[in-house]
Amino acid sequence: MTRKPHDPTHHTGWCARDHRCNHAEHRSDDIAVTIPGHGRAVLTRVRDSQGREYGELRARIHLDPDEYTARVQLRTALTDLRGLLSRAADYTRRSA
Ligand SMILES: [Zn+2]
Structure with a gap:
């Protein structure tokens, strides 16, 4: 798959197309996993200004x-x- 540098006018198919998509990157909707009493994790797909893609993971552990x-x-x-x-x-x- 060929990845193109960030183009703010051409969103990816998975881009949230809102304030999270800015001049430097495209960002997907957050995907959250919550385990009550134990913690929560959020995964976001990101394409940076160079066209590289990442899965960004943030988590809180009780x-x-x-x-x-x-x-x-x-x-x-x-x-x-x-x-x-x-x-x-x-x-x-x-x-x-
Ligand atoms: Zn976008």
């Missing part, structure tokens, strides 16, 4: 008030994020 447990939770999140990013990158290489 942390335990106990400092040790909170650090274990954060360490677990970082470990799993590394695995998530690796799996997504591996999929791209296999399908190319």
